[in-house]
Amino acid sequence: MSQEPQSISSAWAHKPPVNASKVEADYDFLADDYDDLIKQWAYEGPRIGVELAKQFFSLEDLILDAGCGTGLTGEFLYNQGFTNIIGVDISQKSLDKAVQRQVYRELVKANLQEPLSWPDNTFDATYCIGVLTYFPNHFPLQEFCRVTRPGGWVIFSQRVDLFEDGGHGTEYNSMESQGLWQQKYISQPMAYLPGHSEYAQKILVYYLAYQVTQ
Numbered sequence: 001m002s003q004e005p006q007s008i009s010s011a012w013a014h015k016p017p018v019n020a021s022k023v024e025a026d027y028d029f030l031a032d033d034y035d036d037l038i039k040q041w042a043y044e045g046p047r048i049g050v051e052l053a054k055q056f057f058s059l060e061d062l063i064l065d066a067g068c069g070t071g072l073t074g075e076f077l078y079n080q081g082f083t084n085i086i087g088v089d090i091s092q093k094s095l096d097k098a099v100q101r102q103v104y105r106e107l108v109k110a111n112l113q114e115p116l117s118w119p120d121n122t123f124d125a126t127y128c129i130g131v132l133t134y135f136p137n138h139f140p141l142q143e144f145c146r147v148t149r150p151g152g153w154v155i156f157s158q159r160v161d162l163f164e165d166g167g168h169g170t171e172y173n174s175m176e177s178q179g180l181w182q183q184k185y186i187s188q189p190m191a192y193l194p195g196h197s198e199y200a201q202k203i204l205v206y207y208l209a210y211q212v213t214q
Contacts (some may be wrong), residue, residue, distance in 0.1 A: 027091035042195035061124035068130030071098030078103035086091040138171040185209035
């Protein structure tokens with residue numbers, strides 16, 4: 001791949017890829033450098049997300065870390081006492097990094113734009129931080145509701161521009177009207193990658209918690 005990490009991330013700021021093959025290729029390319037890059041870019045998603053998890057998850061919960069990448073989100077969860085975690089990601093090279101952290105019960109390669117392999121109500125909670133930018137619709141969230149038990153939780157982040165102007169917020173409200181879940185928390189807009197020149201204070205994110213109702 002001829003692109004450099006900075007150029008890939010800059011392109012994502014303007015038009016996030018939604019083609020699964022493109023997402024897989026980009027993250028396979030970035031896997032070796034990913035953890036260092038997000039430190040440079042001052043990415044706070046895993047830290048903020050785990051604070052939400054502490055509010056809504058129980059330590060014994062079986063958690064699906066959806067879009068787990070190199071395992072940084074799982075490591076933050078594990079270090080706070082959440083040790084029953086299954087990770088899933090489209091990038092095999094990222095999963096190869098994640099397994100080295102030794103914080104997951106299981107790691108699975110899968111495309112989150114397709115139906116998940118788990119039966120209904122498998123998980124107590126689903127956790128998806130810094131991932132939903134790459135999906136053209138809310139199908140993955142419908143799947144998260146399906147595989148999460150009633151009364152369980154779905155915690156995720158979404159870019160403010162996609163939530164407000166891209167129609168995702170309307171789709172989430174529609175899922176609530178259908179009785180799939182109820183919104184219990186939405187953060188104030190927060191910087192996504194404050195240390196990245198293309199993002200800084202221009203690209204903001206919400207952190208959200210929904211309780212599954214059926």
